Amino acid sequence: MKYGFSERVKFMKSSAVRDILKVINQGNIISFAGGLPEESLFPVKAVDAAFHKAVTTNNKALQYGETEGVAALRAALAERMRKKGLIRDPDNILITSGSQQAIDLFSRVMFNKGDIILTENPTYLAALQVFESYETRVVAVDSDDDGMVIADLEEKITRLKPKCIYVVPTYSNPTGKVWSLDRREKLLELANKYHVVIFEDDPYGELQFDKEAAPPSIASLDENGLVLYTSTFSKTVVPAMRIGWIVGPHQIIRIMAQAKQATDLHTNSISQHALVHLLRDFDIDEHIQTIRDTYYERMQVMKELLDTVNLEGLEYIEPKGGMFFWVTLPEEINATKLLDEAVKAGVAYVPGAPFYVSDAEQNTMRLNFTNSSPALIREGMEKLVKVLEKSRLQV
Amino acid sequence: MKYGFSERVKFMKSSAVRDILKVINQGNIISFAGGLPEESLFPVKAVDAAFHKAVTTNNKALQYGETEGVAALRAALAERMRKKGLIRDPDNILITSGSQQAIDLFSRVMFNKGDIILTENPTYLAALQVFESYETRVVAVDSDDDGMVIADLEEKITRLKPKCIYVVPTYSNPTGKVWSLDRREKLLELANKYHVVIFEDDPYGELQFDKEAAPPSIASLDENGLVLYTSTFSKTVVPAMRIGWIVGPHQIIRIMAQAKQATDLHTNSISQHALVHLLRDFDIDEHIQTIRDTYYERMQVMKELLDTVNLEGLEYIEPKGGMFFWVTLPEEINATKLLDEAVKAGVAYVPGAPFYVSDAEQNTMRLNFTNSSPALIREGMEKLVKVLEKSRLQV
Structure with a gap:
């Protein structure tokens, strides 16, 4: 049986991020790719x-x-x-x-x-x-x-x-x-x-x-x-x-x-x-303060490691809240292509390109810091730093 | 501020039944109008x-x-x-x-x-x-x-x-x-x-x-x-x-x-x-059997009262399951108009007309028997029977 779908199906896209997450979740990979809150904090x-x-x-x-x-x-x-x-x-x-x-x-x-x-x-x-x-x-x-x-x-x-x-x-x-x-x-x-x-x-x-x-x-x-x-x-x-x-x-x-x-x-x-x-x-405001403190600490660990990257042109915005770092790499580095290398090294992120409406900057990535422990963030970021520094040599 | 809505809003209708239910729920009325399961049976x-x-x-x-x-x-x-x-x-x-x-x-x-x-x-x-x-x-x-x-x-x-x-x-x-x-x-x-x-x-x-x-x-x-x-x-x-x-x-x-x-x-x-x-x-099948038995009993009580109506031309389908009686009144009785009388008498139903795609039969009504106790069904049906019998005189 061949089914006739509606015209609007043509305009429906599967989420690029979800597709990436499916691949990543299969391996033993430290993931900064998702946008998940920390499970151990659930009240x-x-x-x-x-x-x-x-x-x-x-x-x-x-x-x-x-x-x-x-x-x-x-x-x-x-x-x-x-x-x-x-x-x-x-x-x-x-x-x-x-x-x-x-x-x-x-x-x-x-x-x-x-x-x-x-x-x-x-x-x-x-x-x-x-x-x-x-x-x-x-x-x-x-x-x-x-x-x-x-x-x-x-x-x-x-x-x-x-x-x-x-x-x-x-x-x-x-x-x-x-x-x-x-x-x-x-x-x-x-x-x-x-x-x-x-x-x-x-x-x-x-x-x-x-x-x-x-x-x-x-x-x-x-x-x-x-x-x-x-x-x-x-x-x-x-x-x-x-x-x-x-x-x-x-x-x-x-x-x-x-x-x-x-x-x-x-x-x-x-x-x-x-x-x-x-x-x-339940004191939800006290609970939210715990979440803030935990995420702030994780953000700081990620920042500390980002600051060690020896890669001219790398920039990031230090978040004042929320769940993500937004990192801009040197223009010649394509973050989508680099993801393969990162995954091979055991760490994942989301390339920034899918988030753009137009004029996508291919040298951007989003890093989530809320869903990994400080130790895992350190371990994952050390892997990522190596991948980034190696990318400089390949350009 | 005047808002510009999408074209499709013109094709959205509020449910006629929901609108009726809002009126009914305000008074002290025995309602056969909704389509609710019996709350006391919730496991x-x-x-x-x-x-x-x-x-x-x-x-x-x-x-x-x-x-x-x-x-x-x-x-x-x-x-x-x-x-x-x-x-x-x-x-x-x-x-x-x-x-x-x-x-x-x-x-x-x-x-x-x-x-x-x-x-x-x-x-x-x-x-x-x-x-x-x-x-x-x-x-x-x-x-x-x-x-x-x-x-x-x-x-x-x-x-x-x-x-x-x-x-x-x-x-x-x-x-x-x-x-x-x-x-x-x-x-x-x-x-x-x-x-x-x-x-x-x-x-x-x-x-x-x-x-x-x-x-x-x-x-x-x-x-x-x-x-x-x-x-x-x-x-x-x-x-x-x-x-x-x-x-x-x-x-x-x-x-x-x-x-x-x-x-x-x-x-x-x-x-x-x-x-x-x-x-x-949990034995959900045993639970479903309890629901069936309870609803069957209520259906029988409603049927018994429906059979007492002295109104030539009244017909109904005896349900073999589910939650509703579908009643057809003599052609000259408009169930939508009759609802006012019923509500005044303290009982409610849903007129059948809104359920039709076309050629609505105005002399139909839907009666729910699952959300009222047998005693309430008896009380409500006695009121409804009077309203129905009186309707014959008014035609």
């Missing part, structure tokens, strides 16, 4: 107690639930966000199956074929996959260490009339960058001036290393219903729960809920109720 | 033990997981289906966030705007919602008590060249009908002859009342990769887990997994691992 006791309460407190929690999400969880999230200056009603929140689903549902209700979305370059790969599956056109805006370059942004807004600007402004994947307050404000000004919606993807905002917090979320600065903001419990509790949320103008959230109803009725509500109990009974 | 102890094991056995279970689903769950499902004559490899299975997501992902990878889908009439409302959101055209095939009328089906296949035939052949929602073996075989023959894919939606197949089982699933008769089959744990364990699965040709399952990756990465894996433990440690 197993608290999660166990929370699920026990969720399952045994009230049979209603095991029944079909509301598409918008469990009311008590939305109230708890509104309260948590309020403390961070993002003041919205529970009615402005939709609970999703991870923040990935927030990106998908938003795209579903907003984008027509050919619509233009502006993004940073490089940016979060799996968002690009979603956007492309809706046959949109993604256009990169020039960025520097402080965020999008405003002049280029305004030029592209006026010329291309985008439907949306997608940003990961805080400890971004893949670059680890943080947008300055000034750029956040200027982005909002332009969005307001030209009536463009901003999608702020913030999975890493809680993973802050500096004593000094990152600037406030763009959503918290928004007074005109311009910003959709999404985050997740995948990095602060456990990924397997698949609980994210999106907050935004009620008009958009309501339509997204309607789309979600047809998509999967509602998000797993045992996990939602478990989170309600967890947020009540 | 709370077993679910609690299963989640405890899922959370505490291995931290890997709390990490990001595979898009296709937890391997042990797919293996357990393959084994369960094998016992029912549906012999497929775990690789032919995709775990979904309830079987609703299976319908959505299938639609996403198969349907282009204008594609034709043949269905029974009436049929499952939320499937129609999904199909319409992809701008397809749904066309009803004539049905009788044994399933689709084969002559009409063949005429419509040859004339309309449909992409898919969607059926709920076992204890269907809304009619409670069961397709005969002969019709199942003839449907397959036609699908094979004309190369049309069949989507078999089977959420209720386990809820059998007769000693005699329903005929085998259409998928189990398929030797040519024609059938996609979906089912769920929502009716046999608990709905809040949102775990369904779809089994079919590997070529389609693989593309659906790719679509799922962009949609939500993977299904909640704590619930998936919990189900693996539950299927090992």
Whole structure:
């Protein structure tokens, strides 16, 4: 039997990173390639107690639930966000199956074929996959260490009339960058001036290393219903729960809920109720501080080893939070080709090229430091340093 | 701010049933309107033990997981289906966030705007919602008590060249009908002859009342990769887990997994691992027998009261399984209009009209018997009988 698929299948890509991970996971390789949180930090006791309460407190929690999400969880999230200056009603929140689903549902209700979305370059790969599956056109805006370059942004807004600007402004994947307050404000000004919606993807905002917090979320600065903001419990509790949320103008959230109803009725509500109990009974902020301390230490170990590389032209951004180093190699080194050598030496990373919308810089790589112990980071980085230094000789 | 939504939003409908339920849930009303399983039957102890094991056995279970689903769950499902004559490899299975997501992902990878889908009439409302959101055209095939009328089906296949035939052949929602073996075989023959894919939606197949089982699933008769089959744990364990699965040709399952990756990465894996433990440690078949016995008793109580209605022209189908009575009133009675009277009298149902693809019969209603105790069914049906008998006088 030959099957006739839909046209949109042509625009669906498998994740290049996932394909690389499959190869890497087969061998005995120290991997800096994935984007996984550290498993030993999972608050197993608290999660166990929370699920026990969720399952045994009230049979209603095991029944079909509301598409918008469990009311008590939305109230708890509104309260948590309020403390961070993002003041919205529970009615402005939709609970999703991870923040990935927030990106998908938003795209579903907003984008027509050919619509233009502006993004940073490089940016979060799996968002690009979603956007492309809706046959949109993604256009990169020039960025520097402080965020999008405003002049280029305004030029592209006026010329291309985008439907949306997608940003990961805080400890971004893949670059680890943080947008300055000034750029956040200027982005909002332009969005307001030209009536463009901003999608702020913030999975890493809680993973802050500096004593000094990152600037406030763009959503918290928004007074005109311009910003959709999404985050997740995948990095602060456990990924397997698949609980994210999106907050935004009620008009958009309501339509997204309607789309979600047809998509999967509602998000797993045992996990939602478990989170309600967890947020009540467990000091999640103390737990997040433990995660921050652990990741900061690992980042430092990786930095120390990166600093030993004897390779002129190698640069990296020291992350102020999040999960990744973004490394730029000398221009003549192709990080995709070099991966073979690295894997042979027993260490893996993700080449930077797939994260680019256009003009991919082949001499970039993303290194994850959250999912390996300091000892393993040291061992893996020693291997990687050798591979990098050898690469210089081969050029 | 005025937001520009996508074209497809125009084709998204809120569920008429959900809108009715919102009104009903506000008052002190005995409701036969929903489609909920009985909460007091939820196997709370077993679910609690299963989640405890899922959370505490291995931290890997709390990490990001595979898009296709937890391997042990797919293996357990393959084994369960094998016992029912549906012999497929775990690789032919995709775990979904309830079987609703299976319908959505299938639609996403198969349907282009204008594609034709043949269905029974009436049929499952939320499937129609999904199909319409992809701008397809749904066309009803004539049905009788044994399933689709084969002559009409063949005429419509040859004339309309449909992409898919969607059926709920076992204890269907809304009619409670069961397709005969002969019709199942003839449907397959036609699908094979004309190369049309069949989507078999089977959420209720386990809820059998007769000693005699329903005929085998259409998928189990398929030797040519024609059938996609979906089912769920929502009716046999608990709905809040949102775990369904779809089994079919590997070529389609693989593309659906790719679509799922962009949609939500993977299904909640704590619930998936919990189900693996539950299927090992708990006698789910004994539990399903308890559900069957309870629902059978409730169905009998409702039938007994239906038989007391003094209203010429009232007909119903006695369900051999599932969750619903489908009642046809005398032609001159409009069940949508009558609902107001019923709600005033303290009882609710769902009018049948929204379940029709076309030629809606306004004199039909769906009654759920699974979510009310026998005493409440008696009380509610006594109210409904009065409303029905009074309706005769008003015509």
